[in-house]
Amino acid sequence: MIEQQIPWRDLVAVLHRRRTLILQVFLAGVATVTIGLWMKGPTYRATATLMVTADRAKVAVSPDANTRPVVDRVTDEDLNSEAALLKSDALIREVLQPYWNKRPPQPTPSLFARLVNGVINLVTFPLRLPSLLYVVMHNVPASTPFDDWVAGTAQNVGVNPIPKSNLIWVSFESGDPAWAAEFVNKLVAQHIERHTRLNQQSEAREFYERQRQLLAQKSTDAESALQQFYQREHVEPTAQQRTGMRARLAELLTTLANSETELAEGTARSEFLATEIKNYPKNISTQERVAESPTAQLIKPKIVELQMQRSQLLSTYAPTSVKVQDIERQIAEAKRLMNEQKDTTSDTTTAINPAYQGLEVDLASTRAQMAAVKARVDSLQSQIADFRTKVAHLDDIASVQEHLEQQLTAAKEAYGTYAKKEEEARFSSALDDSSIVNIAIAEPAETPISPEKTKSMMIFAVGAIMSLLAGVGLAFLRDRLDPTVKSAAEAHGVTGLPILAEVSS
Numbered sequence: 001m002i003e004q005q006i007p008w009r010d011l012v013a014v015l016h017r018r019r020t021l022i023l024q025v026f027l028a029g030v031a032t033v034t035i036g037l038w039m040k041g042p043t044y045r046a047t048a049t050l051m052v053t054a055d056r057a058k059v060a061v062s063p064d065a066n067t068r069p070v071v072d073r074v075t076d077e078d079l080n081s082e083a084a085l086l087k088s089d090a091l092i093r094e095v096l097q098p099y100w101n102k103r104p105p106q107p108t109p110s111l112f113a114r115l116v117n118g119v120i121n122l123v124t125f126p127l128r129l130p131s132l133l134y135v136v137m138h139n140v141p142a143s144t145p146f147d148d149w150v151a152g153t154a155q156n157v158g159v160n161p162i163p164k165s166n167l168i169w170v171s172f173e174s175g176d177p178a179w180a181a182e183f184v185n186k187l188v189a190q191h192i193e194r195h196t197r198l199n200q201q202s203e204a205r206e207f208y209e210r211q212r213q214l215l216a217q218k219s220t221d222a223e224s225a226l227q228q229f230y231q232r233e234h235v236e237p238t239a240q241q242r243t244g245m246r247a248r249l250a251e252l253l254t255t256l257a258n259s260e261t262e263l264a265e266g267t268a269r270s271e272f273l274a275t276e277i278k279n280y281p282k283n284i285s286t287q288e289r290v291a292e293s294p295t296a297q298l299i300k301p302k303i304v305e306l307q308m309q310r311s312q313l314l315s316t317y318a319p320t321s322v323k324v325q326d327i328e329r330q331i332a333e334a335k336r337l338m339n340e341q342k343d344t345t346s347d348t349t350t351a352i353n354p355a356y357q358g359l360e361v362d363l364a365s366t367r368a369q370m371a372a373v374k375a376r377v378d379s380l381q382s383q384i385a386d387f388r389t390k391v392a393h394l395d396d397i398a399s400v401q402e403h404l405e406q407q408l409t410a411a412k413e414a415y416g417t418y419a420k421k422e423e424e425a426r427f428s429s430a431l432d433d434s435s436i437v438n439i440a441i442a443e444p445a446e447t448p449i450s451p452e453k454t455k456s457m458m459i460f461a462v463g464a465i466m467s468l469l470a471g472v473g474l475a476f477l478r479d480r481l482d483p484t485v486k487s488a489a490e491a492h493g494v495t496g497l498p499i500l501a502e503v504s505s
Contacts, residue, residue, distance in 0.1 A: 018475030025474055029467020032120070033460055042451030046180035047171040048188050049443040052082055079161040079168060082439060086159045086170055086191055093150050094194075095186045100146050157187070167442060177448045184445035195439055212418040219411035226404045229397075245394065249387040256380040259373055266370040273363040280356040299338040306331045 015022065085091060134140070143151070158171040170188055174180040310327040 015472070015475065018478055021478060022468070022471035022475050025471030026464070026467045029470060030460075030464050033463030033467070043173050043175060044177035044180050044448040044451050045171050045173045046177070046184045046445040046448050047169055048184045048441060048445040050082070050086075050168040050170060050188055050191075051440050051442040052078055052166045052168065053440065076161075079166065082168055082191075083159045083161055085194070086168070086187065087154070087157060089150055089154055091187065091191060091194065092154050092157065095183065095190050096146070096150055096153060100149070153183075170445075172445075181445045181447040188441055188444075192439060192441070212415060215411060215415040215418055219408065219415050222404065222408040222411045226408050229400065229404055245387060245391050249384065249391060252380055252384050252387060256377065256384060259377045259380060263370060263373045263377055266366055266373060270363060270366045270370060273359055273366060277356060277359040277363060280359065282356050283352055299334050303331060303334045303338065306334060 135142070153172075156173040158169070158173075160169045160171075161167070162169060170184055172180050172184045172187070174183070306327055310331065313327060
């Protein structure tokens with residue numbers, strides 16, 4: 001396939017033929033840009049610094065008792081949120097609205113100003129044409145002068161979070177340095193005021209106050225119902241009553257078992273004593289006196305005397321001695337005579353048998369003790385029956401009592417929770433009233449002294465290039481619309497005849 005060659009000679013010829021038009025458009029564009037830059041004047045930038053903190057806790061509106069005010073660290077999301085709010089048109093509109101309402105009557109623009117604006121509108125008309133057509137096609141409402149002021153102001157507002165910090169730069173560029181500083185300070189002040197409104201806890205405080213009042217009445221009603229229940233059922237308002245009565249019943253049952261055991265033991269002992277006492281006589285001999293005869297009473301001292309003599313002789317003589325033998329015969333004779341005279345007299349005294357008397361006393365004591373134990377058992381049985389009736393009654397009403405007590409406890413706990421929440425909301429409202437929020441002005445904007453470095457050279461260069469391109473485009477358009485035959489190629493194309501010669505003009 002043969003590639004089509006670009007007609008460079010034709011293009012250069014067009015530029016050469018329309019050089020005057022290109023130069024006119026270029027000079028007009030450069031002049032317009034120059035006049036615009038000259039009339040723009042210097043630009044001043046005022047900057048304020050905001051500090052985003054996390055000193056103030058966030059009060060959560062929640063009925064949960066475990067919910068506590070939360071203090072979070074400052075994140076990039078927090079900084080970006082603050083930057084977006086500072087850049088919003090709504091905030092800029094709030095700042096500019098008072099100035100718009102107090103603006104003085106605008107004087108009639110001078111002829112030169114109207115002329116310049118007309119030229120600018122004429123030059124920029126091709127650029128504005130698509131947007132104008134879009135507005136007409138879609139019936140977009142026309143913007144008011146205040147809307148245009150807000151939009152123009154928003155373009156000159158800069159909000160930049162400082163990396164790796166909790167600071168935000170807020171800047172505004174204007175030809176009036178005093179207005180630039182005033183606008184920035186008003187903007188950050190209005191943002192803090194809006195922040196205060198966003199964190200407003202007055203509604204939360206009113207909500208908690210209403211809930212606390214409702215719960216106070218509910219707690220009073222629950223307490224009244226519980227007291228009426230106590231009076232109606234004759235129940236003590238103590239949580240340990242049923243437990244204490246069960247413990248007392250168990251104690252009485254233990255005492256009854258011991259008493260019945262004691263009664264059985266005493267009965268058996270009494271029966272044994274009653275049987276055993278029959279084996280003992282009631283009276284017994286207490287003293288029996290026996291007296292010797294008078295002859296025996298006389299012989300006894302004689303025998304003792306002879307025995308003493310024998311002992312003395314034995315200390316001197318041998319047992320076989322005649323004197324010792326003689327004394328022994330006398331002793332033997334005396335004993336024989338005493339034995340022969342062994343006549344005695346006796347006297348007996350009777351008294352109550354101590355064993356019988358002890359058994360009788362023990363039997364009486366046992367029977368008395370058993371009577372007391374029997375009375376104790378009867379009393380214990382009566383008390384146990386009474387306690388069982390009371391415990392059964394408490395068991396029957398336990399569910400109702402527990403339900404009423406739970407209602408009262410829940411009402412008191414809820415009341416305490418909402419009272420605490422109300423205090424937290426009140427404290428937060430006090431912070432709101434004092435404009436204490438998690439954002440503060442670290443450095444207010446000051447009136448700038450020196451203007452900002454402008455981009456006049458870059459704007460001029462861009463304007464010159466755009467003017468040159470516009471001139472070239474108009475040149476080609478003008479040449480395209482011109483019906484004059486301007487080259488041999490066009491003549492051959494129009495007539496179809498061969499070209500014999502070409503004479504340049």
